[in-house]
Amino acid sequence: xxxxxxxxxxxxSALALALARRLGGTVINTDAMQxxxxxxxxxxxxxxxxxxxxxxxxxxVRAAAEAANAAWWRAAALDALQDVAVPxxxxxxxxxxxxxLHGIADVPDPGQAARAEARSLLAEIxxxxxxxxxxxxxxxxxxxxxxxxxARAYEVxxxxxxxxxxxxxxxxxPLTGWRPKMLLLDPPRTALRDAIAHRFDAxxxxxxLDEVQxxxxxxxxxxxxxxxxxxxxxxxxxxxxxxxxxxxxxRTVLATHQYTKRQATWFRHQILVxxxxxxxxHAEMPINTQFSExxxxxxxxxxxxxx
Numbered sequence: 001x002x003x004x005x006x007x008x009x010x011x012x013s014a015l016a017l018a019l020a021r022r023l024g025g026t027v028i029n030t031d032a033m034q035x036x037x038x039x040x041x042x043x044x045x046x047x048x049x050x051x052x053x054x055x056x057x058x059x060x061v062r063a064a065a066e067a068a069n070a071a072w073w074r075a076a077a078l079d080a081l082q083d084v085a086v087p088x089x090x091x092x093x094x095x096x097x098x099x100x101l102h103g104i105a106d107v108p109d110p111g112q113a114a115r116a117e118a119r120s121l122l123a124e125i126x127x128x129x130x131x132x133x134x135x136x137x138x139x140x141x142x143x144x145x146x147x148x149x150x151a152r153a154y155e156v157x158x159x160x161x162x163x164x165x166x167x168x169x170x171x172x173x174p175l176t177g178w179r180p181k182m183l184l185l186d187p188p189r190t191a192l193r194d195a196i197a198h199r200f201d202a203x204x205x206x207x208x209l210d211e212v213q214x215x216x217x218x219x220x221x222x223x224x225x226x227x228x229x230x231x232x233x234x235x236x237x238x239x240x241x242x243x244x245x246x247x248x249x250x251r252t253v254l255a256t257h258q259y260t261k262r263q264a265t266w267f268r269h270q271i272l273v274x275x276x277x278x279x280x281x282h283a284e285m286p287i288n289t290q291f292s293e294x295x296x297x298x299x300x301x302x303x304x305x306x307x
Contacts, residue, residue, distance in 0.1 A: 004182075006267065008092050044203070135166075141165060181303050212236055
């Protein structure tokens with residue numbers, strides 16, 4: 001199993017595609033926002049041409065109205081792995097990768113009534129007040145402003161009688177049958193910021209404004225994950241006439257760059273695979289890089305199974 005991970009705009013998709021074409025592999029999405037079908041451009045999902053150049057799975061498979069989570073993704077990924085000979089997991093959502101490799105607690109389904117109650121209370125009293133109704137251990141792990149996770153925690157408490165922290169503390173079954181090898185992209189900060197700015201400009205040229213306008217027209221609940229994807233709040237503010245387009249771009253680039261710092265920190269402090277099975281790539285890798293033959297050959301030598 002090959003994992004291509006790292007911060008947003010570091011070149012993961014281009015590298016995963018290049019490896020898939022060389023190795024006859026299948027790219028499996030591990031990016032939380034690229035699971036949704038409504039925003040191909042804004043979430044930088046692989047293009048139709050890229051998807052035609054090598055098999056891609058779990059991209060654009062979920063409606064924005066159906067909030068995805070790590071448990072759903074892990075189940076979908078395990079199902080996908082059954083029919084894939086050379087899986088290449090690609091994305092920057094570290095939680096998804098950790099969940100796949102090390103397992104996740106089996107939280108019982110709280111039921112539709114509990115979900116409806118949580119959403120209703122969230123709209124009625126707000127996230128801070130709902131946060132105050134959680135069990136102490138779960139509440140301590142959540143920010144009072146994190147409405148999506150608070151609603152999820154409340155529905156679990158209401159539907160099962162136990163807090164989410166209790167269920168998460170139960171033993172989890174790690175992935176077996178695979179030896180994961182990981183390529184961690186970690187380009188220089190300045191190069192990454194330039195890549196983010198370039199990508200935003202390219203998104204505008206490709207129709208990002210129309211894409212966000214269509215998403216807003218669905219009139220979805222504001223706490224859904226896709227409505228917080230980088231670029232969506234900023235372009236929505238522009239479409240409402242609150243800020244001009246250059247300001248929307250400045251805010252998007254800034255927010256995305258700050259997010260990449262958190263991603264890089266997370267990956268540096270997590271042990272997802274054995275040390276000898278991970279290779280960190282510090283070279284500058286902007287979007288749509290044409291990888292040299294020697295570069296790919298060196299990576300393939302590292303990724304080749306041994307023993």
